[in-house]
Amino acid sequence: MMWRVARSAAASLRQSRRLSTAIPGPCMVHKRGADILHDPWFNKDTGFPITERDRLGLRGLLPPRVISFEQQYDRFMESYRSLEKNTQGQSYNVVSLAKWRILNRLHDRNETLYYRVLMDNIKDFAPIIYTPTVGLVCQNYSGLFRRPRGMYFSAKDKGEMMSMIYNWPSHQVDMIVLTDGSRILGLGDLGVQGIGIPIGKLDMYVAAAGINPQRILPVMLDVGTNNQKLLEDRLYLGLRQPRLEGEEYLAIVDEFMEAVHARWPKAIVQFEDFQMKWAFETLERYRKRFCMFNDDIQGTAGVALAGLLGTVRAQGRPLTDFADQKIVVVGAGSAGLGVLKMALQAVSRMTGPEADPHFFLLDKDGLITKERKCVDPAAAPFAKSQGEIAELGLSEGASLLDVVKKVKPHVLLGLSGVGGIFSEEVLKAMRESDSIKPAIFAMSNPTANAECTAIEAFQHAGDKIVFASGSPFDNVDLGDGKIGHVNQANNMYLFPGIGLGSLLAGARIITDGMLQAASECLASYMTDEEIQRGVLYPSIDSIRDITAEVGAAVLRSAVAEEVAEGHGEVGPRDLSHMSKDETIRYVKENMWFPIYSPLVHEK
Ligand SMILES: NC(=O)c1ccc[n+]([C@@H]2O[C@H](COP(=O)([O-])OP(=O)(O)OC[C@H]3O[C@@H](n4cnc5c(N)ncnc54)[C@H](O)[C@@H]3O)[C@@H](O)[C@H]2O)c1
Numbered sequence: 001m002m003w004r005v006a007r008s009a010a011a012s013l014r015q016s017r018r019l020s021t022a023i024p025g026p027c028m029v030h031k032r033g034a035d036i037l038h039d040p041w042f043n044k045d046t047g048f049p050i051t052e053r054d055r056l057g058l059r060g061l062l063p064p065r066v067i068s069f070e071q072q073y074d075r076f077m078e079s080y081r082s083l084e085k086n087t088q089g090q091s092y093n094v095v096s097l098a099k100w101r102i103l104n105r106l107h108d109r110n111e112t113l114y115y116r117v118l119m120d121n122i123k124d125f126a127p128i129i130y131t132p133t134v135g136l137v138c139q140n141y142s143g144l145f146r147r148p149r150g151m152y153f154s155a156k157d158k159g160e161m162m163s164m165i166y167n168w169p170s171h172q173v174d175m176i177v178l179t180d181g182s183r184i185l186g187l188g189d190l191g192v193q194g195i196g197i198p199i200g201k202l203d204m205y206v207a208a209a210g211i212n213p214q215r216i217l218p219v220m221l222d223v224g225t226n227n228q229k230l231l232e233d234r235l236y237l238g239l240r241q242p243r244l245e246g247e248e249y250l251a252i253v254d255e256f257m258e259a260v261h262a263r264w265p266k267a268i269v270q271f272e273d274f275q276m277k278w279a280f281e282t283l284e285r286y287r288k289r290f291c292m293f294n295d296d297i298q299g300t301a302g303v304a305l306a307g308l309l310g311t312v313r314a315q316g317r318p319l320t321d322f323a324d325q326k327i328v329v330v331g332a333g334s335a336g337l338g339v340l341k342m343a344l345q346a347v348s349r350m351t352g353p354e355a356d357p358h359f360f361l362l363d364k365d366g367l368i369t370k371e372r373k374c375v376d377p378a379a380a381p382f383a384k385s386q387g388e389i390a391e392l393g394l395s396e397g398a399s400l401l402d403v404v405k406k407v408k409p410h411v412l413l414g415l416s417g418v419g420g421i422f423s424e425e426v427l428k429a430m431r432e433s434d435s436i437k438p439a440i441f442a443m444s445n446p447t448a449n450a451e452c453t454a455i456e457a458f459q460h461a462g463d464k465i466v467f468a469s470g471s472p473f474d475n476v477d478l479g480d481g482k483i484g485h486v487n488q489a490n491n492m493y494l495f496p497g498i499g500l501g502s503l504l505a506g507a508r509i510i511t512d513g514m515l516q517a518a519s520e521c522l523a524s525y526m527t528d529e530e531i532q533r534g535v536l537y538p539s540i541d542s543i544r545d546i547t548a549e550v551g552a553a554v555l556r557s558a559v560a561e562e563v564a565e566g567h568g569e570v571g572p573r574d575l576s577h578m579s580k581d582e583t584i585r586y587v588k589e590n591m592w593f594p595i596y597s598p599l600v601h602e603k
């Protein structure tokens with residue numbers, strides 16, 4: 001019965017979308033005149049029709065000619081293309097920051113146009129608003145700062161957060177991305193300047209998942225910084241004090257989480273770029289109480305696992321052979337351990353709880369074994385025993401080169417944050433891999449921190465490899481008309497769908513099952529033909545489509561695990577009656593799309 005209501009609501013939505021170019025639904029605005037022009041959410045610049053200018057007190061505040069949305073779009077793209085032309089030959093940093101500035105100015109002025117150009121040109125613009133340029137933006141944030149975006153909660157706000165949260169102007173917030181700036185990409189502690197990451201991630205939420213930009217909130221939790229250079233920088237915009245530690249630190253995060261939950265109980269909080277100790281600890285602390293997840297641990301794991309399963313298919317082997325794959329993971333931080341934990345769960349599902357996978361884990365001190373004095377508890381399950389490695393001629397702390405030479409792994413996966421660590425010698429050693437298609441995943445960000453470049457990988461490890469990197473690289477010309485395909489193994493293929501699916505499910509919490517469903521959905525998205533060509537992930541051009549599918553998979557899993565409480569008028573029973581296709585349709589119909597709506601003034 002209820003589902004019929006939902007269906008008819010969905011049908012009317014579909015109807016209004018079809019008609020949307022002609023008569024989009026109205027949007028209530030409580031402002032008039034110049035206040036509207038200065039609000040990027042409502043502003044249409046020269047696109048305000050004459051009648052609207054009359055109704056909203058805008059007449060005379062704009063040049064007389066009305067410019068259509070399409071013309072505004074073309075005008076922006078022309079200025080962007082001429083900026084590209086005019087900056088040719090200049091350094092990467094100068095060009096990237098110039099591109100970021102022009103996009104950011106549009107973002108500050110007219111959100112509808114901004115998100116439309118971002119969505120339509122995601123392949124060109126993701127590398128600017130997301131990795132790698134976002135890293136450069138964070139490094140230079142205090143100098144680039146012009147207008148605030150998002151919220152800042154600092155150690156000085158202790159005891160005030162419950163009231164501060166009400167300073168945010170939107171009545172409803174669906175998606176929050178939170179960082180404390182302690183491990184920004186592979187760039188280390190950037191303190192308050194890390195706010196660029198939540199902003200970039202939420203831009204991806206809007207572009208890929210169609211989360212309404214009025215309902216997103218980027219948040220910086222400024223508990224100080226241990227970056228001496230920033231502490232000494234007179235322009236640094238954050239607290240000039242060492243990071244809070246221990247209970248003092250947790251008290252700040254607790255207070256923030258309580259404040260968010262009090263105002264928006266259904267908001268989803270994505271933890272991003274926290275240093276390892278807090279990444280794991282906060283995940284365990286909050287995941288049963290709030291609807292939250294840690295993208296670096298859980299989103300990354302799902303994307304990596306999907307890619308790893310793809311490499312098994314690429315070898316023409318059944319998926320169950322994943323249990324026999326030899327995988328060397330370089331980097332035992334939040335990302336590397338997240339990947340291994342999820343990979344272990346996958347092997348256990350295939351072989352039973354006594355699973356004995358062939359995983360080798362290295363950190364800055366080399367191969368991690370049980371001989372190691374202090375092994376992090378999260379890394380302990382992956383520490384090798386002397387017996388296991390002695391026959392390979394390896395011992396505690398063995399170097400990466402030694403490990404690759406002796407193990408002959410099917411997969412070499414880097415999440416170390418150390419640029420170039422897959423040296424020529426290491427890559428050449430991968431030629432002796434036991435796989436017919438050795439896989440090299442250089443997943444660290446941004447580009448300069450990638451363990452190797454795409455060209456280096458194909459040049460040294462050979463044409464047969466499958467390659468993936470966290471930040472984008474161009475495909476590699478292998479000669480004779482052959483192309484070495486470059487995949488982008490980045491959590492952007494999952495986090496928007498995890499957030500969207502959890503939101504539309506009205507999930508109480510985000511379970512391992514929901515994350516597994518997301519990963520499996522991504523893994524099965526690729527056809528055999530694509531996989532054979534070394535294409536493990538979809539093109540970023542189809543990110544909205546894959547996100548809808550992932551969102552639906554997450555939603556269905558939330559229903560199956562009985563953590564779905566429903567969203568808006570669609571209750572859990574309605575959700576449970578939806579077929580897979582209906583769920584995908586429901587998700588797609590709930591994705592926001594940038595279009596000018598008629599503004600109606602309401603006092
Ligand atoms: N592609 C993606 O989607 C994705 C997702 C998450 C993180 N990352 C990237 O992964 C990197 C690591 O992130 P993290 O959160 O795990 O960081 P982290 O600081 O928690 O862990 C880094 C790990 O690398 C190890 N390491 C450092 N130097 C090393 C060396 N020379 N050899 C071997 N290991 C070394 C450290 O000991 C540590 O175990 C970052 O660059 C981040 O941008 C990428």
Ligand SMILES: O=C(O)C[C@H](O)C(=O)O
Binds near residue numbers: 130131184296
């Ligand atoms: O931000 C990214 O591009 C991926 C990931 O979350 C990272 O921390 O590197």
Ligand SMILES: [Mg+2]
Binds near residue numbers: 185272273295296
């Ligand atoms: Mg991250």
